[in-house]
Amino acid sequence: MQTVGHFTAAAIRELVPDAHHVTMSNLHAAGVRSSQDRLLHHLLDAAVRHGVLALEAPGRWRLTEEPTPEAMFSALLADFPGDAVMTVTYGTCGQHLASVLRGDTDPLELPFSDSDAMATRFYDGTPVTTRPILLARRLLEHSVAHWPQDRPLRILEVGAGTGATTAVLLPGLPPQRTHYSYTDVSPAFLTRAKSRFTAYDFIDYQVLDLDRGPTAQGFLRHRGGVECVARHHRPRGDPAPDRRPARRRRTSTRARKPQP
Numbered sequence: 001m002q003t004v005g006h007f008t009a010a011a012i013r014e015l016v017p018d019a020h021h022v023t024m025s026n027l028h029a030a031g032v033r034s035s036q037d038r039l040l041h042h043l044l045d046a047a048v049r050h051g052v053l054a055l056e057a058p059g060r061w062r063l064t065e066e067p068t069p070e071a072m073f074s075a076l077l078a079d080f081p082g083d084a085v086m087t088v089t090y091g092t093c094g095q096h097l098a099s100v101l102r103g104d105t106d107p108l109e110l111p112f113s114d115s116d117a118m119a120t121r122f123y124d125g126t127p128v129t130t131r132p133i134l135l136a137r138r139l140l141e142h143s144v145a146h147w148p149q150d151r152p153l154r155i156l157e158v159g160a161g162t163g164a165t166t167a168v169l170l171p172g173l174p175p176q177r178t179h180y181s182y183t184d185v186s187p188a189f190l191t192r193a194k195s196r197f198t199a200y201d202f203i204d205y206q207v208l209d210l211d212r213g214p215t216a217q218g219f220l221r222h223r224g225g226v227e228c229v230a231r232h233h234r235p236r237g238d239p240a241p242d243r244r245p246a247r248r249r250r251t252s253t254r255a256r257k258p259q260p
């Protein structure tokens with residue numbers, strides 16, 4: 001969190017280089033989107049807790065020292081080499097924080113910006129992502145165990161991305177009666193996934209944009225199947241994240257009861 005505090009202070013210095021004090025109004029005047037206020041307040045709290053910003057009065061802050069996020073980032077990498085993937089991913093986001101706050105950079109794009117390597121390693125191998133994936137696998141195994149033997153098992157994965165969830169789910173599926181639809185809004189992921197999962201011949205790869213409704217795009221027309229929504233996504237028009245039910249934000253598998 002200390003590194004987060006320093007990334008925040010560095011972003012503030014970049015946004016309002018000459019200001020003696022920082023307020024929400026001068027951050028907004030520097031281009032920070034009001035839609036980012038909630039995130040910004042959390043970040044400012046972290047920076048105050050770690051002493052790189054001081055709260056002078058309610059809603060008014062001042063830098064107390066020169067922020068050194070890059071040095072802290074390097075020290076984290078050296079001290080915790082086992083968490084390097086997570087550190088590099090978060091560090092990449094921290095380096096672009098000012099641009100994210102201004103709305104010039106989509107934070108979801110950052111892990112995918114150079115090649116898919118950082119995103120693949122992040123989704124495949126960090127505790128943040130592996131715990132929900134393992135939970136998804138247990139839920140799916142439960143559904144499969146209770147699925148009638150004579151019915152095909154249709155699985156739709158939405159926002160499958162780099163395939164971290166898929167890689168854990170596939171080995172637990174009976175190949176003879178499984179039909180797996182690997183979908184994402186971005187066709188680039190589908191091309192990479194085809195190479196990654198060549199060993200599984202029961203997968204089809206298709207574009208699905210959840211914002212446009214699955215049935216309109218030819219999905220979920222069969223009765224009975226398992227939908228696996230493995231992404232953090234807010235469909236357009238949904239309430240803000242803080243007002244969403246928590247289950248919308250988690251990896252989930254939902255079994256749809258087979259119909260006669």
Ligand SMILES: C[S@@+](CC[C@H](N)C(=O)[O-])C[C@H]1O[C@@H](n2cnc3c(N)ncnc32)[C@H](O)[C@@H]1O
Binds near residue numbers: 183185186189230232
């Ligand atoms: C959190 S990542 C998914 C992580 C995934 N489990 C993996 O292993 O890479 C979110 C995914 O949702 C996809 N996505 C974003 N907007 C979408 C939309 N409107 N419809 C479907 N997928 C979308 C992104 O392309 C990205 O692959």
